[in-house]
Amino acid sequence: MIYGVSALGAGIPAVIAQAMSFIVFAGSAQFIIAQLVAAGTPALVVVVTAVVVNIRHMLYSASLAGQVHKLGWRWKIVLAYLLTDEAYAVTIQRYQRPEAEPDYKHWYFFGAGLTLWTGWQLSTAVGVFLGAQIPASWSLDFASTLTFIALVVPALKDRANTAAAVAAGMAALVFVALPLKLSIVAAVFIGIAVGLLMETRRKKYEA
Numbered sequence: 001m002i003y004g005v006s007a008l009g010a011g012i013p014a015v016i017a018q019a020m021s022f023i024v025f026a027g028s029a030q031f032i033i034a035q036l037v038a039a040g041t042p043a044l045v046v047v048v049t050a051v052v053v054n055i056r057h058m059l060y061s062a063s064l065a066g067q068v069h070k071l072g073w074r075w076k077i078v079l080a081y082l083l084t085d086e087a088y089a090v091t092i093q094r095y096q097r098p099e100a101e102p103d104y105k106h107w108y109f110f111g112a113g114l115t116l117w118t119g120w121q122l123s124t125a126v127g128v129f130l131g132a133q134i135p136a137s138w139s140l141d142f143a144s145t146l147t148f149i150a151l152v153v154p155a156l157k158d159r160a161n162t163a164a165a166v167a168a169g170m171a172a173l174v175f176v177a178l179p180l181k182l183s184i185v186a187a188v189f190i191g192i193a194v195g196l197l198m199e200t201r202r203k204k205y206e207a
Contacts, residue, residue, distance in 0.1 A: 003030050004127020010038035014128045021124040025117060026084065028184070029053050052185050059192065060088040067095050067105055075106060082113025093154065160202065164195030 007017035012034060020030055029050040036046045060083055068079060091109045156162045168191025175183040 001123040001127035003027065003034065004124045004129075006031060006034040006038075006127075008128060010034040012037060017128050018121075018124055021120055024050075025081065025120065026050075026054055026057075027120065028085070032184070049182075049185075053188075056085075056188050056192075057083055060085075063092060064088070064095070064109070068109070071106055079106065079109055079113065082110065082117055084113070084116055086116050087113040089154070158202075160195050160198035163198045164191040167191050167194035 003021070004017055007020070007030070008014065012020075017034075020033070024030055032053055033046055033050055036049060041049075061080065064079075064083075068076060071079075087109065090112050094108050095105055152165055156165060168187040171190040172183050172187040175186045177183075178186065
């Protein structure tokens with residue numbers, strides 16, 4: 001819903017805003033696109049920024065590759081399309097449970113992704129068509145922040161994940177003045193680097 005309101009406020013036509021949710025289906029990238037369009041950013045910069053922000057999905061897919069490598073290409077295309085931050089967060093936690101049945105894991109992934117996809121399409125439509133009626137005093141902009149906090153906290157089960165989250169958060173604050181939302185990109189790469197470093201050190205000490 002917040003994205004729909006933001007897109008209209010940026011001057012993006014309602015049809016394009018809804019189509020973007022259907023085709024792109026990447027919340028953070030869509031928010032950034034709306035903000036960059038509102039700022040009058042050149043189209044090429046908008047596209048490049050959105051691509052860079054979504055690079056993290058390559059890491060998500062690499063993490064899940066071992067769970068879905070036996071599936072056919074049709075399944076892989078569908079799951080790749082449905083892969084989001086939220087879908088990854090709930091799916092990877094499910095996959096890590098010892099009782100998870102290997103032959104049906106992809107159905108859990110599909111169910112999580114489809115549920116989120118449906119909610120995203122509906123909420124975009126509500127934001128596009130009814131967003132102007134929502135009082136500004138509701139401060140809905142903070143809802144997306146709360147969502148990401150709810151996704152991150154359950155994943156902080158070891159030092160590597162905790163260090164990565166802390167490093168990414170600090171990097172986002174340090175680089176907040178960067179243009180074109182590059183602080184997000186910096187936070188992603190720094191968080192990944194710290195997490196990999198901690199995991200490498202852990203394996204080295206355990207060897």
